[in-house]
Amino acid sequence: MKRGLLSAGVVAAAFVALSGIAWLVTGNGADQSGAAAATGARRVIYMSAVEYKGGTDAEPFPAATAPAGGGYIIKPPDANGRWETSTYRWEPGVVVANQGDEVELWIWGVNGAQHPSTIEGYVPEFTVTRGNLTVLKFTADKAGTFRITCHAHPPSMEALLYVIP
Amino acid sequence: MPKIRILFIFGALATTLTVLGVATLGSDRGEAADPPKIIYMSAVEFKGGTDAEAFPAATAPAGGGYVIKPPDANGRWETSTYRWDPGTIVVDKGDDIELWIWGVNGSQHPATIEGYVPEFTVTRGNMTVLKFNADKEGIFRITCHAHQPSMEAQLVVMSEDAQANDTPTATPTKAPSQLPQTGGAPDDGGSPATIGVIALAALAAAGILGLMLKRGLQGDSSL
Numbered sequence: 001m002k003r004g005l006l007s008a009g010v011v012a013a014a015f016v017a018l019s020g021i022a023w024l025v026t027g028n029g030a031d032q033s034g035a036a037a038a039t040g041a042r043r044v045i046y047m048s049a050v051e052y053k054g055g056t057d058a059e060p061f062p063a064a065t066a067p068a069g070g071g072y073i074i075k076p077p078d079a080n081g082r083w084e085t086s087t088y089r090w091e092p093g094v095v096v097a098n099q100g101d102e103v104e105l106w107i108w109g110v111n112g113a114q115h116p117s118t119i120e121g122y123v124p125e126f127t128v129t130r131g132n133l134t135v136l137k138f139t140a141d142k143a144g145t146f147r148i149t150c151h152a153h154p155p156s157m158e159a160l161l162y163v164i165p
Numbered sequence: 166m167p168k169i170r171i172l173f174i175f176g177a178l179a180t181t182l183t184v185l186g187v188a189t190l191g192s193d194r195g196e197a198a199d200p201p202k203i204i205y206m207s208a209v210e211f212k213g214g215t216d217a218e219a220f221p222a223a224t225a226p227a228g229g230g231y232v233i234k235p236p237d238a239n240g241r242w243e244t245s246t247y248r249w250d251p252g253t254i255v256v257d258k259g260d261d262i263e264l265w266i267w268g269v270n271g272s273q274h275p276a277t278i279e280g281y282v283p284e285f286t287v288t289r290g291n292m293t294v295l296k297f298n299a300d301k302e303g304i305f306r307i308t309c310h311a312h313q314p315s316m317e318a319q320l321v322v323m324s325e326d327a328q329a330n331d332t333p334t335a336t337p338t339k340a341p342s343q344l345p346q347t348g349g350a351p352d353d354g355g356s357p358a359t360i361g362v363i364a365l366a367a368l369a370a371a372g373i374l375g376l377m378l379k380r381g382l383q384g385d386s387s388l
Contacts, residue, residue, distance in 0.1 A: 044314070046252065046317050047252070048211055048246050048315070050211045050213075091211065091250070091252060092251050092252025092253045092318070094251075096255070096304055097304070098304065106315070108225075108246045109213075109244070110211045110213040110246055111211070112213075113218050129218075130218055130244060131220070131225075131242070132223055133223070133225065133226060133231070
């Protein structure tokens with residue numbers, strides 16, 4: 001019965017092979033792209049320190065005062081009745097890394113002279129200045145959301161670093 | 166030999182199921198029922214300047230993404246950076262995406278989306294619409310090659326696991342894939358392809374078991 005055995009073997013092998021192919025085709029196999037995959041990947045993230053500005057002479061000056069701290073600015077009406085407001089922000093306000101990534105945050109200062117800052121859980125102290133690049137390097141070894149805070153422009157100049165587990 | 170015959174029947178069944186499973190893969194993805202998720206972006210340049218701070222000694226990285234203009238007659242110098250806005254966008258794996266990108270600053274932005282869009286160009290005052298299915302999870306770079314290195318955003322495609330933990334938000338039209346499915350749409354665990362794969366795996370195991378049994382019996386009879 002050698003032939004029978006051989007046939008059975010071939011059929012069994014075919015089962016396994018077909019299952020494997022189907023498994024791969026359905027995307028359950030290792031089909032993640034290089035960008036998504038393994039931990040330890042270098043990930044450069046670009047940010048900038050910005051101030052969004054607006055103003056008008058056609059709306060009444062707000063009665064409420066802005067929260068203190070430097071992050072929100074209200075300038076009273078000038079001789080022509082135009083008043084202005086602005087807010088300091090990190091841009092983008094949310095950045096994402098995978099846990100284990102070797103992160104490089106490249107932060108360019110556009111508005112504001114000085115931004116003395118911290119990244120909760122990751123970077124105890126750094127300062128971004130206008131016209132200069134600040135590069136922060138760290139391993140994103142903790143999953144979660146972490147605040148990127150400028151202490152010269154609270155409360156608004158705060159972004160979220162989201163580390164995906 | 167009845168056992169051999171049974172194995173062949175298993176084989177025929179497995180082949181049929183495989184063909185069926187592969188054939189239904191198409192309908193498993195990109196279900197026509199959900200409208201595409203539209204995400205709005207723009208190509209912008211953030212600008213600043215001062216006459217009260219010293220002109221930076223360091224030079225900006227090359228590539229066009231960072232601009233520094235030396236002091237003018239009044240001592241005012243300026244800096245700017247080209248960016249995609251927002252710099253991070255998030256979608257669910259499997260979503261049909263439409264990226265609507267408006268050009269505000271900069272005349273031309275020849276660009277790519279890693280893993281998704283090999284080539285596109287955004288021009289000032291024009292809308293560029295990119296359509297694709299977010300079929301790969303991970304973080305992918307949206308890169309303008311004319312404004313390096315800063316004009317790079319993140320496309321984050323969340324895994325199915327992460328989606329399962331999501332709760333529908335107050336803006337259902339923006340997240341149709343996260344809403345409860347109605348009317349017999351296949352869920353993750355019961356799609357034809359998944360059933361096919363599970364059946365195949367079971368059959369493969371049965372086949373191997375049969376083979377081992379057969380070998381075992383022959384071994385016994387030769388004693």
